[in-house]
Amino acid sequence: MPAPTGITRATLLKDLRLEWRSKDAINSMLFFSLLVVVVFSFSFDPSAEESRQIAGGLVWVAFLFAAVVALNQTWARELRNQVLDAYRVSPAPANSLFLAKAIGNFIFVTVLEALMTPLFIAFYRLRALGPAWQLLIVAALGTWALVVNGTFFAAMSIRTRSREIMLPLLLFPISIPAILGMVQATTAVLNGEGSRVWIALLLSYDLVFTTACLLLFETVLNAE
Amino acid sequence: MTEPAPVITVSNLVKQFGRFAALRGVTAEFSGGKLYAILGDNGAGKTTLLRTLAGLNHPTGGQVSILGATRFHDICREVGYMAHPSLLYDEMSGMENLQYFARLYGMVDARCADVIRAVGLDPELARPVGQYSQGMRQRMSLARALLNDPKILLLDEPFSNVDVHSGTDMVHLLARTRDQGKTIFVVTHQASLLEGAADEFVWMRAGLIVGRTHGLKPPEGAN
Numbered sequence: 001m002p003a004p005t006g007i008t009r010a011t012l013l014k015d016l017r018l019e020w021r022s023k024d025a026i027n028s029m030l031f032f033s034l035l036v037v038v039v040f041s042f043s044f045d046p047s048a049e050e051s052r053q054i055a056g057g058l059v060w061v062a063f064l065f066a067a068v069v070a071l072n073q074t075w076a077r078e079l080r081n082q083v084l085d086a087y088r089v090s091p092a093p094a095n096s097l098f099l100a101k102a103i104g105n106f107i108f109v110t111v112l113e114a115l116m117t118p119l120f121i122a123f124y125r126l127r128a129l130g131p132a133w134q135l136l137i138v139a140a141l142g143t144w145a146l147v148v149n150g151t152f153f154a155a156m157s158i159r160t161r162s163r164e165i166m167l168p169l170l171l172f173p174i175s176i177p178a179i180l181g182m183v184q185a186t187t188a189v190l191n192g193e194g195s196r197v198w199i200a201l202l203l204s205y206d207l208v209f210t211t212a213c214l215l216l217f218e219t220v221l222n223a224e
Numbered sequence: 225m226t227e228p229a230p231v232i233t234v235s236n237l238v239k240q241f242g243r244f245a246a247l248r249g250v251t252a253e254f255s256g257g258k259l260y261a262i263l264g265d266n267g268a269g270k271t272t273l274l275r276t277l278a279g280l281n282h283p284t285g286g287q288v289s290i291l292g293a294t295r296f297h298d299i300c301r302e303v304g305y306m307a308h309p310s311l312l313y314d315e316m317s318g319m320e321n322l323q324y325f326a327r328l329y330g331m332v333d334a335r336c337a338d339v340i341r342a343v344g345l346d347p348e349l350a351r352p353v354g355q356y357s358q359g360m361r362q363r364m365s366l367a368r369a370l371l372n373d374p375k376i377l378l379l380d381e382p383f384s385n386v387d388v389h390s391g392t393d394m395v396h397l398l399a400r401t402r403d404q405g406k407t408i409f410v411v412t413h414q415a416s417l418l419e420g421a422a423d424e425f426v427w428m429r430a431g432l433i434v435g436r437t438h439g440l441k442p443p444e445g446a447n
Binding site for chain 2: 003006007010011014017018021022077080081082083085086087088089090091092222224
């Protein structure tokens with residue numbers, strides 16, 4: 001049996017290479033998020049205090065919608081030429097593929113967040129009253145929450161006819177606790193309030209759903 | 225001469241897609257070290273049979289035993305599968321594709337160049353597969369199927385869109401591979417290419433094997 005970590009690494013590197021060459025996911029995500037920032041900035045003209053109240057929601061909604069673009073691309077490239085079948089007939093474990101895809105999506109969405117966050121700060125004149133470093137933890141846990149479920153549900157929806165519609169329909173309802181945690185934790189940090197409860201919620205959500213996805217992914221991969 | 229022991233046994237195999245039965249109780253035994261051509265009209269069940277042997281379709285009924293195992297995962301290292309689509313990433317070169325698939329089998333990269341050469345391509349070719357001609361893509365796809373040095377090769381339409389010369393080269397390669405003791409199944413509409421090379425022609429119709437011949441003349445009821 002080939003080493004699962006080696007397969008995860010090889011699959012991740014392959015995905016990064018494919019994305020570097022095609023730029024399918026990152027270009028669409030960037031363009032989409034940029035549009036959201038600009039449209040929101042025209043729609044609202046908040047004061048600094050109001051910005052702190054609404055920024056958490058705006059930022060995470062923008063990242064959530066942008067992440068869906070990347071998540072749809074994840075499996076689309078495996079369906080072209082039916083390459084996924086080559087994986088299925090190999091001895092490689094299903095979970096190695098899932099982890100590679102989830103980590104790849106995590107990297108893509110994190111790059112997007114790193115590029116878009118300064119724009120959000122500039123457009124909404126944001127300044128955190130609480131410890132700003134906690135936002136890094138919220139971002140990491142929140143992003144993982146989005147991509148782990150997103151990767152799983154994107155895999156589930158690849159065989160459906162309208163998969164691009166199906167993914168948000170499956171993903172958004174189940175992500176509500178995570179979105180609540182991300183938004184509330186971000187708002188709490190921006191307003192200088194305690195965010196530990198929300199960070200704990202995000203951590204628990206990540207643990208539960210990562211475990212569930214790993215347990216169920218083989219069934220999803222081998223479904224007809 | 226005694227017949228070699230069967231490497232694949234299929235018993236009353238049924239595969240339904242909704243209400244459509246693609247396989248309707250296929251029963252057959254296939255001996256090792258032979259090249260089988262699976263023939264039949266569109267919708268006869270050839271590809272479904274091949275995909276079921278490859279573990280990609282789950283039988284609705286009946287059983288498949290390959291090298292004595294009924295779970296495909298137990299013998300997946302011994303099977304090479306080539307589908308009608310290339311099963312390759314268009315954005316990567318042939319070598320990059322094969323190096324990735326070699327990792328899935330826990331293999332070293334050294335074999336990649338050998339199998340690319342074996343199918344008549346240049347391992348140094350840096351062009352992405354998406355820019356290959358259809359014939360080159362088919363050859364690279366065959367190289368991917370041969371990569372893990374399988375005992376059983378399942379090939380779906382390997383000669384489609386390939387010129388006669390390249391097709392003949394591929395048949396010679398398959399015959400050599402068979403002579404090394406491998407068992408090869410070729411689903412094709414270009415049966416004439418395999419005349420003289422295939423050990424047996426397996427005729428399918430409406431989800432059933434309706435005959436097996438040593439020559440290309442179809443049995444009664446195959447048409």
